[in-house]
Amino acid sequence: MSLSLYNTLTNKKEVFKSIEPNMVGMYVCGITVYDHCHLGHARAYVAFDVLARYLKYLGYGLNYVRNITDVEDKIIKKAIENSETISSITNRYILSMNKDFKDLGLLEPTIEPKATDYINEMILMIEELIKNKHAYVGKNGDVYFAVRTFEDYGNLSNKKIDELESGARVKENLDKDDPLDFVLWKMAKQEEPYWNSPWGRGRPGWHIECSAMSLSTLGKNFDIHGGGPDLIFPHHENEIAQSKCSFDQEFANYWIHSGLLKISGEKMSKSLGNFARIKDLLKTYHPEVIKFFLISSHYRSALDFTNESLEQAKAGLVRIYESIDEKIILKESDEVDKGFVQDFECAMNDDLNTPRAISILFEIVKKINLENDNLIKRRLVTTLKKLANIIGLLSEKPELFFQYGSGVDTQLIEEMILKRNLARKDKDFDKADEIRDELKSLGIILDDKADGTKWKKV
Numbered sequence: 001m002s003l004s005l006y007n008t009l010t011n012k013k014e015v016f017k018s019i020e021p022n023m024v025g026m027y028v029c030g031i032t033v034y035d036h037c038h039l040g041h042a043r044a045y046v047a048f049d050v051l052a053r054y055l056k057y058l059g060y061g062l063n064y065v066r067n068i069t070d071v072e073d074k075i076i077k078k079a080i081e082n083s084e085t086i087s088s089i090t091n092r093y094i095l096s097m098n099k100d101f102k103d104l105g106l107l108e109p110t111i112e113p114k115a116t117d118y119i120n121e122m123i124l125m126i127e128e129l130i131k132n133k134h135a136y137v138g139k140n141g142d143v144y145f146a147v148r149t150f151e152d153y154g155n156l157s158n159k160k161i162d163e164l165e166s167g168a169r170v171k172e173n174l175d176k177d178d179p180l181d182f183v184l185w186k187m188a189k190q191e192e193p194y195w196n197s198p199w200g201r202g203r204p205g206w207h208i209e210c211s212a213m214s215l216s217t218l219g220k221n222f223d224i225h226g227g228g229p230d231l232i233f234p235h236h237e238n239e240i241a242q243s244k245c246s247f248d249q250e251f252a253n254y255w256i257h258s259g260l261l262k263i264s265g266e267k268m269s270k271s272l273g274n275f276a277r278i279k280d281l282l283k284t285y286h287p288e289v290i291k292f293f294l295i296s297s298h299y300r301s302a303l304d305f306t307n308e309s310l311e312q313a314k315a316g317l318v319r320i321y322e323s324i325d326e327k328i329i330l331k332e333s334d335e336v337d338k339g340f341v342q343d344f345e346c347a348m349n350d351d352l353n354t355p356r357a358i359s360i361l362f363e364i365v366k367k368i369n370l371e372n373d374n375l376i377k378r379r380l381v382t383t384l385k386k387l388a389n390i391i392g393l394l395s396e397k398p399e400l401f402f403q404y405g406s407g408v409d410t411q412l413i414e415e416m417i418l419k420r421n422l423a424r425k426d427k428d429f430d431k432a433d434e435i436r437d438e439l440k441s442l443g444i445i446l447d448d449k450a451d452g453t454k455w456k457k458v
Contacts, residue, residue: 025222033093038275043261047299066109134245140175143185157233207238225252402456
């Protein structure tokens, strides 16, 4: 069975076929760096991390481009409010973003272009659009894309021009020829950053940034373009229009979008003030717990966030980690259970059905826990780890996973365990129980095994 992916452009699952054999070009719209990343961002980028990992598992080479938007209205507004330079704002939040994504265990993109490094490419694209009569200079000096010159406008978002027109007239802009037209180049206002252009000092519109960066890093036609559901319209719709009108050929072949992350039934966003920062969640929850929560639902489905949902995800992942016998030292050459591998691949080939893939992991766990034959158990544990690794799980040593976020001094815990073991050796069981209870009050549970006492945080 071949990999099938849901293409937003055609509204159906399609068998994936790359332009170049065994090589995939993938562009994912990245972060606008004006604040710390939240769980809604993780929802999208974990989804594309799973896709990247699975493409590599299937044997594809991957050119994964994830851009950074470092010039935009929100960034400028924050810089003015803070009496701070644009670069100071963006550099700080780029570092914050990179740390969050690294801590989450996301694969690094092949290229991470910044919008401000591609201004010349944007200007050249805008010049081409003006030359081809798809763009014009408005009455205020801004450059606009003429939407009605692209007959396929609205195909991605399933919107019709007439419906868009009625909505656009509510906030009609007299500086442009048509209410539907969108800005490609803005004249710079006082205190705003600017670049010199044929139309005067200004800065790019948001949509042209991704078209120029994808063209520069992947070429005119590439395999996959992705992002969150809020980007379908107008951002990705506008990207398609300006890109196809600029070079008159296909743009991206597959458009992949993740589902919304909601909190109390509303989209999680900074503007609504209902967001949970990734770095704050990582203080309590192991990165794989967060990933497990996000991929326990299909990447295209809406997902509701609550503290209880993270606790449920933690409990599920604990079950999987508890099935791994640390005394079994696995090797790359170890055999796997081909039946489970086939079932797992079948699930993932069906538009990255991670809920089904995770259920297969639990089937393996069940068999591990019932198995007494060490050779069979070894094969099952090998299978479990290799399949889990494909979707970014079970990369931690079980002992370290269980100790994550203990909130207490690890050295102190080890010293207390040593004192308890000495008390047990001296048959001072009251003292040993006292130390065990003290640790329990700190949320630390002990497990006495043949090779020593292990502890974990509950």
